Amino acid sequence: MTQDPGWAGAHGGAPYGGPAGWGPAGWGAPQPQTPEPGVIPLRPLQLGDILGGAMSTVGRYWKQLLGTAAVVYGGAAAALAAALGVLYASFSGRIHGILHTPESSGVSWEQARPLVLSLSGVLLAAGLLSMVCTAMVCAACATVLQEAVLGRPTTFRAVWRKAWSRLLPVIGTVLLCGLVVLVPLLVITGAATAVVVAAADAHNTAAAITVGVLGGLALVPSAVWLWVRFSLAPAAVVFEGQGPAGALRRSARLVRGSWWRVCGISLLALAIGGLTGYFIQIPFTALGMFSGLSLHLDSGAEPSPARVLATVAGYLAASLLGQTLSQIVSVTFSQLVTGLLYVDRRMRQEELAPVLIEAAARQY
Template structure:
């Protein structure tokens, strides 16, 4: 299914599609469980929050003037929704790390042409979630350093040039700084792009995986960048096509409400229509997220394998392992770096 030799672009794209087709239950099943579970937890948290603060929310919505709302009334609502937002961000990070780890775990079997059960993939991916999440966080923080430098420069300009022209000067500094430092951020992103695969294939820690990615990308930065960007674009297009019918269905469902009622819809009807629209849209967004995250990670994982086959002659080792090792066992010297 995946040639055990240095891969061309067509080999990488075909390999990603073939892997998704053969192991779709494992890939999309794990992603559906984690994203669906996260969506259920978030929905339950919002329902509990609304039930406990409904009186305050009602009072804020129906207040005659915004100035009539005090912090004592709005504070618990703001803090409650901020807590749910923070929890949503954390759950999203865990889900994304799980999908990254699942994609690499499936590729470990796909490159050898071996079957993999849902349970085995889940167990292997779950055991690497924290290292993958740490790797993604660490690489993201390093990549954001240029943007933080630009933001700091803008703040410094605003403080130093207080006056009528301070905003204009800050905008100019921000734009020029972004144009100068944005390439640095992209360069760092590509250097660290193979780190999640190294975490799973080689059982590296976050720092070791980042170093490993830098070594593998060295000498092929433009190739890794181009193929990674192409995978992101293809995944986004596929995700948009999946989400479009759900968004359209949700809009038509919400627009039917005024037509089905002889008079103005009640508050309960409006809430029901909005809830159904959000539910349909959230389902489409979840399915879109699964595809738009999984496909680029399969491509990145194959780029990792390709770089090792080119730099470390991993192909003959994989061929020998595929012929000699029974399914379910870890082939020797395949995941350890040379």
């Protein structure tokens, strides 16, 4: 997969001009037709261009995109299921003991502590694995867009190889961005906590609650502002080969002057992807709930622990499958929109469109 010089230019300004006639035409002059060799027209994009381009990319490159997402998220789901299976095999006796504990005596912390700590460790590992999977999908979406914008074909193997080569920088970018967002949040949280504690010591509960609520609300604008400011950093890592720190600076430079537009389109993409994923997940959640309902409505003797565990396992399996498919769709769509926002900002700030037009013309 070749790297076009237009993608790598990180300091603004196209390295060479576009074809004759590029630019605004005078009044009454015929408007030149905008080239569209790929999924978007090669000009500054409108909202419809970005959303339509993301959908067109999924339609044309669904094997590469959904295949990569299915491999990474499916592998993560299988690893999580295996970890839960090992956890159950290791604590099956303790689990059965907890299930048979009389309600009058209750379950002691000493009895439940090993199981709770082990389950917490599995969930923490699942969270870290999910972050790695999302970083891989981010890299894959940007890799596909490099070809989709110019209408060039690509293969699953090529996308996987390029995305894998940029995985560590993308993870570093995500972690660095999270750190940048977290530090001011911790400062604000610490200050608010100190005020709340002081107010509580003075027996002024109303003041403590008020300060706590206002402190929590103060965290939201700063977090959203930083998230939008650095939202284009993963795309810069893949498109330009930037490192984590350089990608954050690059994103801040591209977002400058268009924060509200980037924020609105990003939130809209998250809403569309989340809503689509929700509808995908509904049948799987209903299937899991149906299995639990059938156990509850079953007449006769009290169900055995083995049947209860089998029902819980079936519910978790259905929910996990639905969550995996939902995440594949929602993350893929939102990352494609983010990648197209990156392209749009470069076309607006750095006259990238003529560079892409010339690159598209060379391939024919």
